[in-house]
Amino acid sequence: MTEKTFALSQIFPTRTRIRLVAVWLIVILFMVFGQRLLGDSITGTIALGTFLVLLFTIIGAAFGVVKEADELAHKLGEPYGTLILTLSIVSIEVILIAAVMLGPGENPTIGKDSIFSVMMIIMNLVIGLCILLGGLKFGEQEYNAQGTLSYLGMIIMLGGIGLLLPNFIQGAGGGAFTTTQAIVLAGFVIVLYGVFLLFQMKGYRHLYIQPKTGSMEILFSQRHEVIQREATAGHEGVPSSNKREIVIRTLILLGMILPIVLLSHNMAVVVDYGIKAANLPPLLGGVLIAIIVFTPESMTAVKAALNNEFQRAINLCHGAFVSTVGLTIPSVLLVGLITGKTVLFGMTPTETILFIITLLLSLMTFIGKRTTPIMGMMHLVLFAVFILLIFNP
Secondary structure: OOHHHHHHHHHOOHHHHHHHHHHHHHHHHHHHHHHHHOOOOOOHHHHHHHHHHHHHHHHHHHHHHHHHHHHHHHHHOOOHHHHHHHHHHHHHHHHHHHHHHOOOOOOOOHHHHHHHHHHHHHHHHHHHHHHHHHHHHHOOOEOOHHHHHHHHHHHHHHHHHHHHHHHHOOOOEOOEOOHHHHHHHHHHHHHHHHHHHHHHHOOOHHHHOOOOOOOHHHHHHHHHHHHHHHHHHHHHOOOHHHHHHHHHHHHHHHHHHHHHHHHHHHHHHHHHHHHHHOOOOOHHHHHHHHHHHHHHHHHHHHHHHHOOOHHHHHHHHHHHHHHHHHHHHHHHHHHHHHHOOOOOOOOOHHHHHHHHHHHHHHHHHOOOOEOOHHHHHHHHHHHHHHHHHHHOO
16 A cells, blocks of 8 residues: 555545445435425324434534644644634534524524524533543643633624614614614724634744743743744645645545535425424524534543643634624625514514623633632533523423
8 A cells, every 4th residue: 555545545534435335325324215204295204214314414524624623723823723614614604594594484583592592502502511520531621711812702792783782773683683774893803803813823933822820931931932833834834744734634534524515405494394393492493503603623622621632622612702703794684684584683572681691601610710619500501591591481
């Protein structure tokens, strides 16, 4: 076996090939038979069976996306790797939300429901598990407080504009933005998120790297190392073997995302039918999208905490939610403007209270430089309250 063949087998192993073939086979089957299967003659049994097939297929594809993005993360380093991972995941979320919006029923709050569900899952369930499990294994875990607080500042700013503001302005009424407000605010959100990414990837990368110690001298040393590494990389370039691997993994990543795009409409039809037939709370549609999209990334974050890489867990969780708000809000507003669909971002009073408690608790959790396991329990209890209020408001 040649060195080139061996390298390719490492990049594109048998398990990945099987997953890719299986996912695309289901895509082809639904492209051929989906219309007949999910037409007017759909029944509860067919809907349930179709839902399970689509659920496992989309989650399987999402795991494939996370795997390839995680490999790219190790090749490119932080925060580029985590950025690729979060952007890949958020693109899946936007695809699923758009599919539900353009589905057979009216779902004006699906964007808000998904973003709010992502917040409660990522900021409470996953962060709570990371703090608690990491604390039980290692005790107090270190992280970079400056970078973490910048994430929280973005969450407060973008979340406040997108989810809190609609309830307190005249707008178009009922928590909806006017066309002018939608265009201008979407532009503000994109610009702010873009500037944040620019700072994160260039002059302030050191704020998003796991600190070696808590001393200021080491922090300045890390910043100097990052700047020197960037300058060296600019002259030396990327080895050709790494370039080939990056290209191949990027193609595999796209090959896993595209099936989610093609299956999203079918999933939207089944979810809409199931929620109405079973008379379930509408918020479950957003919760389902959040679970489908962020399960793989959540598992990666918990593994990072258990490997004593707590800053990576923070980058994954907080970075995921910042990307969710920074990209999903403009995307959903744009879809609504183009298609003429009503988009409602205003939260209910209960959601508003949970949103504010989550923000305050997150600030208290990360105001220091080390984790405290009891704070993890607080986040988990808040998530349990969120689940309770879905079914018993």
